[in-house]
Amino acid sequence: MTMDTHTLLKPDATKPSASGPGACHMSRREFLFAAGTTSVMMVSAGPGLAQIPAMVATYPKKLVARLSDLKQDRPIDFQYPDKGEYSESMIVKLGVEGGGGIGPNRDVVAFNYFCTHQGGDMTGSYKGDTKSLGACPLHLSTYDLTRHGILISGQAYQSLPQVLLELNGNDVFAVAVFGLIYGRFDNLQG
Numbered sequence: 001m002t003m004d005t006h007t008l009l010k011p012d013a014t015k016p017s018a019s020g021p022g023a024c025h026m027s028r029r030e031f032l033f034a035a036g037t038t039s040v041m042m043v044s045a046g047p048g049l050a051q052i053p054a055m056v057a058t059y060p061k062k063l064v065a066r067l068s069d070l071k072q073d074r075p076i077d078f079q080y081p082d083k084g085e086y087s088e089s090m091i092v093k094l095g096v097e098g099g100g101g102i103g104p105n106r107d108v109v110a111f112n113y114f115c116t117h118q119g120g121d122m123t124g125s126y127k128g129d130t131k132s133l134g135a136c137p138l139h140l141s142t143y144d145l146t147r148h149g150i151l152i153s154g155q156a157y158q159s160l161p162q163v164l165l166e167l168n169g170n171d172v173f174a175v176a177v178f179g180l181i182y183g184r185f186d187n188l189q190g
């Protein structure tokens, strides 16, 4: 399977544990890869960078927006990968290229709303001037939506889960999540 949307880096299984054999230091993302159904996709390594093969956990495809309806810096909310707790997410046209972005300018991205630190709800906290989500109402974490939701500042130590998108004509579909959604031991609550 190939697609021109996402940015995921496959965990390097060849690297030894920092604490030696037998130690378990699986990150949230590594856990996701281990627990989810994975597919190999061609994904971009970031704005302007080449595509690389990567493993992603894929979920049921869901129509979340029409490309022509998206206005710059005006997020549209949706739920993914289900309608359960912590599934609230947003899609936004950044106006600048973002990692994993789709559309002619690769500037349409989507993210889960819940802070990876302790689950602060960041609904409505998108900032168009910095293309960021946050600050989290609990401990002020802020995430960069142009770079796969990496942490800009605050208490969190994991990136914001990115909802991976696929474009088919004018229809924008959510197809996967990169990162473990807060409050879940797997993204499908299985």
Ligand code: FES
Pocket: 115, 116, 117, 118, 119, 120, 136, 137, 138, 139, 140, 141, 154, 155, 156
């Ligand atoms: S819950 Fe968001 S920074 Fe702590």
